[in-house]
Amino acid sequence: MAVTTDIVATYRGPGAVMRHLLAMGRREDRALAMAMGACALTFLSSWPRLAREAHLQELPLDAQLGGALMAWIFIAPLGLYAVAALSHLVAKVLGGKGDWYGARLALFWSFLASTPLILLNGLVAGLIGPGPALSLVGLVWCAVFAWFWLRSLMVAEEGA
Known part of the structure; x- marks a missing residue:
């Protein structure tokens, strides 16, 4: 499946998509591409907020970017590798049978x-600014990310 199709499917059932990704075989290049793609999109999502801050506070936008x-x-990406390793260690303590790759x-x-x-959060931060809308979108992102991560980690630690 295409990445976009998998992303949409993850919102319906993150466990099934994680099983599919694990069944595709151990590919560290694929995992790194996912991490780098997510980081690149997160960087892109920060542009509206940084442009707003640069305009309002008269700061140089190029330095912020x-x-x-x-x-x-x-x-x-280095931090993501560290967090994945810690999550695998915690899962091992709790009885997980997966491997380091699955946790990553x-x-x-x-x-x-x-x-x-995250992209929606960046738009809200740039166009509306701080306030209840930004807090709500950030909270929704945190909840969705936690749901995806916990469910995916549970599948990865089943130890196929």
């Missing part, structure tokens, strides 16, 4: 699948 680029494209795939896929809400 450069900082966000460094954070999301170079540093965040669960986190990276959940992050990528939730990027439509």
